[in-house]
Every structure is written in structure tokens, then in C-alpha cells.
Amino acid sequence: MRHDAGMNHVRADPPATAAGGVLSRSAFRATFANVRLAIENAMSTLEPLNLPEEEKSSVEIALAEALNNVVEHAYPDGTPGDVKLVLRHGRAGLLIEIRDNGRPMPNGRTPDGNHPTESEPCNDLPEGGFGWFLIRELARDLVYDRENGENFLIFRLAVGRKKTPVRPTPSL
Amino acid sequence: MEMTSSVHNGLTVITVHENRIDAAVAMRFKENMKELTEGVAGRVIVDLSAVIFVDSSGLGAVVGSMKQMGRGRRMDLVGLSPSVEKVFRMTRMDSVFRIFGNLDEATQEPADAS
Numbered sequence: 001m002r003h004d005a006g007m008n009h010v011r012a013d014p015p016a017t018a019a020g021g022v023l024s025r026s027a028f029r030a031t032f033a034n035v036r037l038a039i040e041n042a043m044s045t046l047e048p049l050n051l052p053e054e055e056k057s058s059v060e061i062a063l064a065e066a067l068n069n070v071v072e073h074a075y076p077d078g079t080p081g082d083v084k085l086v087l088r089h090g091r092a093g094l095l096i097e098i099r100d101n102g103r104p105m106p107n108g109r110t111p112d113g114n115h116p117t118e119s120e121p122c123n124d125l126p127e128g129g130f131g132w133f134l135i136r137e138l139a140r141d142l143v144y145d146r147e148n149g150e151n152f153l154i155f156r157l158a159v160g161r162k163k164t165p166v167r168p169t170p171s172l
Numbered sequence: 173m174e175m176t177s178s179v180h181n182g183l184t185v186i187t188v189h190e191n192r193i194d195a196a197v198a199m200r201f202k203e204n205m206k207e208l209t210e211g212v213a214g215r216v217i218v219d220l221s222a223v224i225f226v227d228s229s230g231l232g233a234v235v236g237s238m239k240q241m242g243r244g245r246r247m248d249l250v251g252l253s254p255s256v257e258k259v260f261r262m263t264r265m266d267s268v269f270r271i272f273g274n275l276d277e278a279t280q281e282p283a284d285a286s
Contacts, residue, residue, distance in 0.1 A: 032196035057255035064227040068195040116264035125239060127232035130263045134228060137262055 020090025027084045030075045030100065035067040038085055045087060046094070046160070055159035059094060062138045062157060065131040066098055074102025074151055093158040096139075100151050110144045110153070112136070173200040177208045181279040184212045185250075187219040193230030201230065205237035209245075216241065217278050221251030226259050235265065246270075250278045
């Protein structure tokens, strides 16, 4: 992973560490309507990064799936609870951290999700379960942990990656 | 969740006047679709031109809307934004629905094509 370690890169941008500087921290009541607002806020927080549309859609999809999962599964059937969201941006991309105090993930692990299959008979088409599949397709370094009744999910999206400045060649 | 039904070239077109089909509105989308497609014979075209974002719940509601129409009924989609198209492509639902760029392309298809 850290194949660049030890190389003599010029760091033009001091906060651009691999982990990244905090772009925003927010907390909200776990409802689908609030997830929508949180995504809206997150996307405007990311505006200054000038991400291409393709990367923006990846962020929006992954964020929606991860946050909706908290509302749907950590706090099922409208159980009241809070969700905390932290966005960080660094060399490795965008780091998304989500915490909640709801139910743990089944078997203490993030589910695999439904894997799409080609040409299913119409009436057997799945109507759900693609959330985790989408997160896994879009995200990297997915980590889930639970401590003191708190779920902790963190994943990275390889978007808005700062280009490593190329070292000037000695002849210049 | 505002959705309306109209007829173009003899085909039923359901237009979604909402920019997101997400977990917050997925159930209502499916209920509205049920109301709007009940009693409609043949092909239904759903115009998603106004929709800029669909999550997996919204996708599930679109799939569920087609399933609740029953066997032998066709539901085609029109006007997928790049983000919406991406969700359909990643989940391979783009091979389940016929997807057209605009309403003209969709309504020029013969009504009995399958």
C-alpha cells in the first residue's frame, strides 16, 4: 500500500496526509429524510474539491447506502437514535466515518450484499439488498468495529486524490 | 412524491416530478406506481428525466413497480441521468429494463415489441 514511503516527495499541501484533514463533522437523528439532508450537506462540503461528476456520484451513492443502512438496520422500525458522520480528505481520497449507537451488524461483520446476476426471471428479481454490494464496489479499506455499544464504520473512496508532485529530474 | 400519467403515441407515460427516488420516498413511489399502472393495458414508460439520484431503495422500488404490474407487462425507462444510469449498470438492472434516451425514442418503438 505504502509503496511511496521513503520517496522524496514534495508536499505542496501540508494537510494532505494519507488520512486527511477533516472537511466536516455532523450528527443527526436517524431518519431517511435526515439522511437526504446529510447527503446534500456532504455534497456541498465537497464542492471546493471540484470532483468530476463520475466521482461525485460514487460519493453520493456510497454515502446514501451506508447512512440508509444505519437508519434501516441499526435503528430498525423507527427506533430513535443518532448518526455521526465525519468526512476527511487527503492524498488517498475521501474518508467517510459513520458512527451510531444502534444494533450491531449481523455476526459482527458488514454484510456481503446481493450480487447482481445476469438475466434473472422477472418475478425473481431482487428488490433490495444491493446496498452493501454498491458500497463494496465503490469503497476501499472498509472497516467495521463496535466498541462500548457504538458501531464504527469507515471506508475510503478513491476520489479527489491529490496528485503526488513529481520530483524534478536532477538535470533541471 | 409527485408523479403524473399521460398518453404519448397511444402509450402510457408516467412522469416522475421529483429529483430523487431514495429510501425516503421509495415506498410512496411504488404505491403511486401501483395506482397509476392499475388498469393500464400494455407497455408503460416511466420518464425519469427529472430524477438525478436513485439509491438501492429507489432502485428496489422501480423493480418492485415492474413486478407488481404482473407477468407479460412491460415497463421501460426514459431519461436516466449519469448517476442513475450508474446504479442501474452496477446492479445489472440495465439488462432488465429497456432504457431509452428520450420519450420520442421510446414511443417510436412498436407497442407490441418485447
